[in-house]
Amino acid sequence: MKLIRNGTFVEDDFITVGDGDQLPDGAAIVSLERWQAERETLRARNAPIGVRLQSGQEPGAIADDLDRIDLVALEFPIYRNGRAYSYARILRERYGFKGEVRAVGNVLRDQFQFMIRCGFDALEVTDNITPEIWAENAGSFSLFYQPSVDGKKTVLSLRQRLAARARENATA
Amino acid sequence: MGGGLGRTPMIGKKIAGFVPKEDLLAYLEAVMRVYNMYGRRDNIYKARIKILVHEIGVEEMTRQVEAEFAELRKAGALHLPLEEVARIEAYFQPPSHENLPDDSAELNKAVLADRDFANWVKSNVAQHKVPGYAIVNISLKPIGGVPGDCTSDQMDAVAGIAEKYSFDELRVTHEQNLTLAHVRKKDLHAVYDLLKAHGLATPNIGLITDQIACPGLDYCALANARSIPLAQQISERFADIERQHEIGELKINTSGCINACGHHHVGHIGILGVDKKGVEYYQVTLGGAADEKTAIGDIVGRAFTEDEVVDAIETIVTTYIGVRQNGERFIDTYRRVGIDPFKESLYETH
Structure with a gap:
């Protein structure tokens, strides 16, 4: 697997640990179950911590802990299960989460741009994905109708700006 | 929300009366x-x-x-x-309609002079909200034809008619017909003559031969049974236009499998092709409607073979004629009497 963070291929500095595994000294990602079972210990930990949510485990379950959580990994069990898109937007928009939101699981190239638009800033991809493939797919669409958390200007706002400019030119 | 046909037909439910x-x-x-x-x-x-x-x-x-x-x-x-x-x-925006008197002397004269034209106006022309205009429904259901089929020559002809007589606008309907939405009443006879010359003036909109059918087993990899040949047989059985008017408004919808592309659930009479051990059977539903009293049809009983199903449709129609009151439509009769009279006539004699 490769990790792309903010558009750059990077080494993964987090280790995803199983529920029975010993925690490493450095940054770690645990399951929601482990987070809930060891919440006090994990909150007090002196290293970055991430929580991995499966499809069906909503961000509301960790809403009160987001101040302490550095990363939320959202699972796409299969490409046609898009729940994590909603989870990502809820994390960003409803809970104002500023940490990393990472797409894991069945992360396909034709969905890269939609994931970015919904607030994912890191994607775990298969080894065959190259920077060229990333660039091609992460920028497939240049204009958007739907406003989202990526702050991209929508077609509507561009139109309004053009109309305002036309009015200014007409009066000038 | 939550409406849909397919293998699990459901009627949509209202969750918000009005949204700004x-x-x-x-x-x-x-x-x-x-x-x-x-x-x-x-x-x-x-x-x-x-x-x-x-x-x-x-x-x-x-x-x-x-x-x-x-x-x-x-x-x-x-x-x-x-x-x-x-x-x-x-x-x-609607097109720029002319200011016309609602009544057209040309139309009134033509209706009196040409009986076939009058029949066509009666079944295929609908009222327009703008005075002096009418809506023309072009039937793609010639007797014995493939529902919704149209040749390239016919398409060219219709495009020309739309350009000249209906603001260059042509609509395709879910009932597998075409609509010219804005025709001046005084042009109706000219439009009719052109349509007739191209075999497009079948006067059966809303009648029993104006059926919806999916492509069925002849064309579709999903289908369990043929739809088009069945629709053609029904069309031929009820070919007599006088009889069609006597029967009145009746919608037969046929799907060749449970995916319901022919919207059989909401046909007054719905026909669903099923496969039983490699043999085509047809399950019949009654009372479906896609109007303001939307309903999913009720299964009338065991499915019919290919040889039985057209007779079964005829039995349903005859039963309806027998119990209807004051010229009520098939669907209204069904809503009043329910499924039992139809079950009895369909299965007791078998």
């Missing part, structure tokens, strides 16, 4: 988000909004959508400004 225009997109997004988060993921056939609404109930669905909508409104992002609505509406 400016909030329409946000409201739809709320619906989609609730579905995305809570829709079934374990079974692709159940991955449908209608299944979610059915399983949690319309009250719970409404509650969740409203809660999500309230959250989305806080973000305020999906606001649809009224000036944007106006900009889009400008693309859908």
Whole structure:
């Protein structure tokens, strides 16, 4: 697997640990179950911590802990299960989460741009994905109708700006 | 929301009487988000909004959508400004109709002079809201023909007619016909003559031979049974136009499999092709409707073989004629008397 963070291929500095595994000294990602079972210990930990949510485990379950959580990994069990898109937007928009939101699981190239638009800033991809493939797919669409958390200007706002400019030119 | 046909037919339920225009997109997004988060993921056939609404109930669905909508409104992002609505509406303005008297002397004269034309006007021409105009429905259901089929020459002809007589606008309907939406009444006879010259003046809109049929087994890899040959046989059985008018409004919809592309659930008479050990059978439903009293049809009983089904349709029609009162439509008779008289006449003699 490769990790792309903010558009750059990077080494993964987090280790995803199983529920029975010993925690490493450095940054770690645990399951929601482990987070809930060891919440006090994990909150007090002196290293970055991430929580991995499966499809069906909503961000509301960790809403009160987001101040302490550095990363939320959202699972796409299969490409046609898009729940994590909603989870990502809820994390960003409803809970104002500023940490990393990472797409894991069945992360396909034709969905890269939609994931970015919904607030994912890191994607775990298969080894065959190259920077060229990333660039091609992460920028497939240049204009958007739907406003989202990526702050991209929508077609509507561009139109309004053009109309305002036309009015200014007409009066000038 | 939650309406749909296919293998699990459901009638949509109302979750909001009115949504302000400016909030329409946000409201739809709320619906989609609730579905995305809570829709079934374990079974692709159940991955449908209608299944979610059915399983949690319309009250719970409404509650969740409203809660999500309230959250989305806080973000305020999906606001649809009224000036944007106006900009889009400008693309859908009605054409510039002429100021005409509603009554057309030319039309009145032609109706009296040409009986076939008069019949066509009666069944295929509908009222227009603008005085002096009419709506022409072009039937693509010639007797014995393939429902909805049209040759390239016919398409060229229709395009020419639309250009000359109906503001260059032509619509395709879900009932597999074509519509010229704005024809001057005084031009109706000229339009009729042109349509007739191209075999497009079948005067049967809304009548029993104006059937909807899916492509069926002849063309479709999903189908269990043929649809088109059956529709053709029914069309030929009821070819007599006088008899069609005597029967009145009756919609027969045929699908060759449970995916319901022929909308059989909402046909007054619905026919569903099924496969029983490699043999085609046809299951018949009655009382379906896609009007303001939307209903899913009721299965009348065991399925019919290919050889039996046209006779069964005839028996249903004869039974209806026998019990109808004061010229009521088939669907109204069915709503009044229910399925029993039809069951009796269909199965007791077998």
